[in-house]
Every structure is written in structure tokens, then in C-alpha cells.
Amino acid sequence: xxxxxxxxxxxxxxxxxxxxxxxxxxxxxxxxxxxxxxxxxxxxxxxxxxxxxxxxxxxxxxxxxxxxxxxxxxxxxxxxxxxxxxxxxxxxxxxxxxxxxxxxxxxxxxxxxxxxxxxxxxxxxxxxxxxxxxxxxxxxxxxxxxxxxxxxxxxxxxxxxxxxxxxxxxxxxxxxxxxxxxxxxxxxxxxxxxxxxxxxxxxxxxxxxxxxxxxxxxxxxxxxxxxxxxxxxxxxxxxxxxxxxxxxxxxxxxxxxxxxxxxxxx
Numbered sequence: 001x002x003x004x005x006x007x008x009x010x011x012x013x014x015x016x017x018x019x020x021x022x023x024x025x026x027x028x029x030x031x032x033x034x035x036x037x038x039x040x041x042x043x044x045x046x047x048x049x050x051x052x053x054x055x056x057x058x059x060x061x062x063x064x065x066x067x068x069x070x071x072x073x074x075x076x077x078x079x080x081x082x083x084x085x086x087x088x089x090x091x092x093x094x095x096x097x098x099x100x101x102x103x104x105x106x107x108x109x110x111x112x113x114x115x116x117x118x119x120x121x122x123x124x125x126x127x128x129x130x131x132x133x134x135x136x137x138x139x140x141x142x143x144x145x146x147x148x149x150x151x152x153x154x155x156x157x158x159x160x161x162x163x164x165x166x167x168x169x170x171x172x173x174x175x176x177x178x179x180x181x182x183x184x185x186x187x188x189x190x191x192x193x194x195x196x197x198x199x200x201x202x203x204x205x206x207x208x209x210x211x212x213x214x215x216x217x218x219x220x221x222x223x224x225x226x227x228x229x230x231x232x233x234x235x236x237x238x239x240x241x242x243x244x245x246x247x248x249x250x251x252x253x254x255x256x257x258x259x260x261x262x263x264x265x266x
Contacts, residue, residue: 034059034238035238037055038059038236041055053085054085057088060089060136060163061086061089061093064076064090064132064134065093067161067231068132068161071094071097071132072095074095074096074132075131075132076090076095076097076098076130076132076134077123077125077129077133077134079100079123079133079134080135081101082101082106084111091112095132097112098116099114100115100116100120101116102117102118104117120135120138120148120152121144121148122151123151123154127154127155128156128157128158129155129156133156133160133162133163134163135165137167139166139212140167140168140209141210143206143210145220149220149221153264156264158265159264161230161262161263161264162262162263163260164260164262165257166212168214168255169210169211169212169213169252171253171257172253172256173256173257174211175203177202182205187205214255215248215251217260218232218245221260221262226264226265227262227264228263228265229260230263231260232245233245233259234255234257234259235256235259245258
């Protein structure tokens with residue numbers, strides 16, 4: 001649902017802009033304690049979504065800063081950020097952060113100030129507007145991932161960072177609320193969920209959830225000439241997070257959630 005909204009100007013040369021010379025671009029793997037904390041929060045998400053998503057937002061902002069430097073004073077656009085937890089976290093760190101969400105229902109009762117209802121395929125932003133373009137767990141909810149990624153790249157300035165994570169279809173959580181029964185078929189898994197809970201499932205394969213795989217996604221982004229792949233790793237693994245994504249076949253099941261860090265080429 002494209003909608004008009006504020007035009008965000010790029011902050012070229014802003015304080016905290018990323019420096020590539022001499023900076024390590026592959027942070028060491030996070031701790032097991034961090035992975036356990038995220039898993040516990042995730043398991044409590046149905047009853048305490050605020051705590052879960054606030055923790056996830058802090059963790060994601062840490063990842064962005066690990067690859068691109070402090071976000072303070074920089075323009076960060078959050079594409080498909082739902083209730084705005086990520087946007088608010090970036091703002092707490094001093095970023096000029098803006099939320100673009102296609103589904104007004106996902107914004108919740110108190111969306112961040114300035115949130116825009118906008119389609120990720122056609123963002124109301126000028127080319128090169130953002131220092132950081134951020135998208136957490138959205139790619140599996142769009143039926144044309146290549147076009148979506150192209151739009152994220154378009155609005156990122158040369159040298160800027162694109163953060164994209166998604167839950168791949170063959171991971172144990174690929175079916176979302178009706179996982180892991182999606183391995184036996186999406187329709188069967190969805191029907192089982194509805195029988196067990198007495199309520200309709202939020203996601204339907206082919207409508208608002210799509211089977212996105214790691215191998216084809218990596219081949220597509222590596223074939224592009226407008227970005228370089230800084231990192232491709234499991235978002236939540238506490239060890240060998242980059243190694244597991246390099247093993248065809250295994251990565252589709254073991255990664256759980258792929259984190260792509262891309263840098264826009266000059």
C-alpha cells in the first residue's frame with residue numbers, strides 16, 4: 001500500500017558514518033548466553049511480546065553497529081518494522097530513524113512518531129536516502145524478494161549498509177506459528193494449528209508467507225553489481241555462525257534465520 005510520507009535526506013558524512021579502512025568487518029560470534037536469552041524471550045513472545053521484541057531490537061542494533069559503526073547522527077530506515085521496536089531502539093542510540101510498514105494493523109496502538117504506511121516494493125524515499133536500510137524478518141513475507149531487495153538497495157547511499165534477516169522455509173521455524181509441522185505440508189500444518197488452538201493461523205503459504213531459501217538468495221545477491229556481501233551468517237547461532245551458511249543443503253535446515261549484511265557500492 002504505497003503512501004506519501006516524509007522524504008528522508010541522506011546524511012552523507014554524518015557523525016558515526018562507517019569507516020571501512022582498518023575496521024574488522026566480521027565480528028566474532030556472539031555468546032551462548034546471548035543466544036539462550038533470545039530463545040527464552042522468543043518462547044515467551046505470545047504472552048510478553050514487548051520484552052521479546054525490545055530485546056531483539058537491542059540485539060539487532062548491536063549487530064548493525066558491529067558492522068557499520070555507531071548509528072548516532074545517521075539516517076536509518078526500518079522497513080516492515082511492525083510496532084516500531086527497532087525504530088525506537090535506533091532513536092535511543094541517536095539515529096534519525098524512520099519506520100515504513102505496509103500493514104497498518106501491524107503498527108499497533110502506539111506506533112512511533114512519523115511512522116509511514118508504505119509498501120516495501122515502492123518506498124516514498126529518494127535514491128540514496130539512508131545510511132542504513134534495515135529489514136528484520138520481512139523477506140519471507142513478500143512474494144518477490146528480488147524486487148524488495150532492489151528497493152532496499154536503491155534507497156541506501158553508496159557505502160551505506162543494508163541489514164536483511166529472514167527465516168528460511170526449511171528451517172525448524174520456517175512455518176512460523178505452525179512450525180515444525182510445515183515439513184509435512186503447509187496446508188496440513190495450518191489445519192493442525194487451527195484444530196489445536198481453536199483460532200485461525202496468522203500466516204497462509206502463498207499469501208503472507210513464502211518459501212524463501214538460503215542458496216538462491218545468496219546466489220542472487222552475489223550476482224548483483226550494486227552491492228557487496230559483507231557477511232552471510234546465522235543470526236542467532238552462538239558459534240560457527242558463518243560456517244553453517246557455507247554448506248549447501250545443511251544451511252537450509254540448520255541456519256534458522258539468515259542474516260545478510262550488504263554494502264552499497266559507489
